[in-house]
Amino acid sequence: xxxxxxxxxxxxxxxxxxxxxxxxxxxxxxxxxxxxxxxxxxxxxxxxxxxxxxxxxxxxxxxxxxxxxxxxxxxxxxxxxxxxxxxxxxxxxxxxxxxxxxxxxxxxxxxxxxxxxxxxxxxxxxxxxxxxxxxxxxxxxxxxxxxxxxxxxxxxxxxxxxxxxxxxxxxxxxxxxxxxxxxxxxxxxxxxxxxxxxxxxxxxxxxxxxxxxxxxxxxxxxxxxxxxxxxxxxxxxxxxxxxxxxxxxxxxxxxxxxxxxxxxxxxxxxxxxxxxxxxxxxxxxxxxxxxxxxxxxxxxxxxxxxxxxxxxxxxxxxxxxxxxxxxxxxxxxxxxxxxxxxxxxxxxxxxxxxxxxxxxxx
Amino acid sequence: xxxxxxxxxxxxxxxxxxxxxxxxxxxxxxxxxxxxxxxxxxxxxxxxxxxxxxxxxxxxxxxxxxxxxxxxxxxxxxxxxxxxxxxxxxxxxxxxxxxxxxxxxxxxxxxxxxxxxxxxxxxxxxxxxxxxxxxxxxxxxxxxxxxxxxxxxxxxxxxxxxxx
Numbered sequence: 382x383x384x385x386x387x388x389x390x391x392x393x394x395x396x397x398x399x400x401x402x403x404x405x406x407x408x409x410x411x412x413x414x415x416x417x418x419x420x421x422x423x424x425x426x427x428x429x430x431x432x433x434x435x436x437x438x439x440x441x442x443x444x445x446x447x448x449x450x451x452x453x454x455x456x457x458x459x460x461x462x463x464x465x466x467x468x469x470x471x472x473x474x475x476x477x478x479x480x481x482x483x484x485x486x487x488x489x490x491x492x493x494x495x496x497x498x499x500x501x502x503x504x505x506x507x508x509x510x511x512x513x514x515x516x517x518x519x520x521x522x523x524x525x526x527x528x529x530x531x532x533x534x535x536x537x538x539x540x541x542x543x544x545x546x547x548x549x550x551x552x553x554x555x556x557x558x559x560x561x562x563x564x565x566x567x568x569x570x571x572x573x574x575x576x577x578x579x580x581x582x583x584x585x586x587x588x589x590x591x592x593x594x595x596x597x598x599x600x601x602x603x604x605x606x607x608x609x610x611x612x613x614x615x616x617x618x619x620x621x622x623x624x625x626x627x628x629x630x631x632x633x634x635x636x637x638x639x640x641x642x643x644x645x646x647x648x649x650x651x652x653x654x655x656x657x658x659x660x661x662x663x664x665x666x667x668x669x670x671x672x673x674x675x676x677x678x679x680x681x682x683x684x685x686x687x688x689x690x691x692x693x694x695x696x697x698x699x700x701x702x703x704x705x706x707x708x709x710x711x712x713x714x715x716x717x718x719x720x721x722x723x724x725x726x727x728x729x730x731x732x733x734x735x736x737x738x739x740x741x742x743x
Numbered sequence: 744x745x746x747x748x749x750x751x752x753x754x755x756x757x758x759x760x761x762x763x764x765x766x767x768x769x770x771x772x773x774x775x776x777x778x779x780x781x782x783x784x785x786x787x788x789x790x791x792x793x794x795x796x797x798x799x800x801x802x803x804x805x806x807x808x809x810x811x812x813x814x815x816x817x818x819x820x821x822x823x824x825x826x827x828x829x830x831x832x833x834x835x836x837x838x839x840x841x842x843x844x845x846x847x848x849x850x851x852x853x854x855x856x857x858x859x860x861x862x863x864x865x866x867x868x869x870x871x872x873x874x875x876x877x878x879x880x881x882x883x884x885x886x887x888x889x890x891x892x893x894x895x896x897x898x899x900x901x902x903x904x905x906x907x
Contacts, residue, residue: 430745431750431753518750518752524753525752528756539773543775543776546775547775586768590761594761613750614749616754619758619761620761623761
């Protein structure tokens with residue numbers, strides 16, 4: 382009986398706490414001088430986009446953000462400084478001096494101010510800076526840092542797995558066994574059936590790397606505060622181009638003949654089909670890029686929207702509905718994380734298999 | 744729009760990361776892992792094959808054994824049969840032999856009996872003759888004591904001769 386009572390009290394206290402914190406949040410909103418009303422689009426875009434610092438929680442100067450190095454390739458050489466020097470400013474108000482130049486961060490795009498300018502003038506209509514130039518930004522952004530984290534993880538996991546075989550010839554136990562099973566899965570379920578017994582071994586390193594890179598990055602992306610790497614078009618474009626490059630380099634004579642001058646059809650149709658086939662060569666990897674980007678980004682947007690509902694409706698009670706929904710979608714995203722890695726690798730293998738195949742002439 | 748505009752910096756990093764990953768992981772992870780897994784699979788297949796072979800050999804051996812046993816059984820049966828036959832033939836031979844011998848003995852005995860009988864008869868005959876002579880002598884001696892009787896006898900003898 383006593384425990385029952387105490388649990389009831391705990392629930393009541395928790396509810397009070399939630400409502401109280403929400404009330405203070407709402408007050409802050411209404412009392413704010415600047416336009417502080419909640420903008421869901423901005424919040425979502427901020428979360429799925431890239432940034433120069435790794436923001437975890439908090440607002441403005443109080444926020445907890447991991448500073449990351451900014452590396453800029455300008456006309457006057459390479460300029461480097463830590464992202465913390467912008468002091469969380471993304472409105473182009475805080476000017477950083479480095480390498481004898483002045484830099485501002487405007488919505489995570491870094492501009493170098495023209496000679497003699499002290500403040501960024503930005504044309505909102507034309508989406509262009511008036512007195513500054515864009516830089517070639519090769520900073521370690523949040524996405525790059527997350528990517529490097531995946532690289533470190535992959536090294537630890539798979540070189541660890543490889544080291545196991547130095548010690549013993551038998552199958553590894555525990556987690557390493559799972560890794561080995563996944564490696565065998567990529568080999569036997571993806572590479573072997575799609576590319577064929579003769580040639581699949583040559584493409585195993587690429588397929589394994591891509592599969593585990595996408596999967597691990599997807600999973601890391603689901604952690605709170607993590608980056609949306611595989612949901613960034615630049616990343617998927619790079620991955621898709623790898624597949625395209627492999628297809629172009631390894632395409633058999635037969636494959637190119639089928640692309641440019643399809644045998645066995647009337648000559649008049651051949652040029653038309655060649656156009657279609659050449660387009661097809663590029664559309665295949667483009668489909669890969671868009672599929673991965675759209676799936677991962679969509680998942681993030683859904684979760685953020687569900688959480689955003691609480692603030693849009695300005696009612697903590699919504700949390701009781703939207704949080705379980707968000708949890709459900711997150712669990713679903715765990716599946717999607719694997720599925721997208723699998724599909725990307727499977728289709729890459731399929732396209733490579735089509736390109737390296739030696740056709741039998743009928 | 745930012746969402747679908749590729750960012751060159753990130754793109755460059757991704758390309759670099761992928762090249763480094765593919766290169767280093769191929770060297771330090773994928774190749775050793777694939778090699779070890781392949782070798783293990785080959786050894787498992789070999790082991791399975793040899794187990795299958797051993798099983799086959801075992802079956803062959805068993806069949807051979809069975810065959811040998813069958814053969815031994817057949818041989819034993821044949822030997823038994825032979826022995827039986829031999830026994831039968833020996834018994835019948837012995838019986839025949841014994842019969843023959845018995846017959847021969849009987850024959851011999853009969854012959855002996857016959858000859859003994861003949862001899863006995865002969866002896867009896869000779870003894871009877873002697874006895875008759877003695878008797879006749881005695882009778883004659885006695886009868887010749889009387890003249891009349893002598894005469895009667897002589898007459899009678901004469902009569903007999905006449906009648907003949």
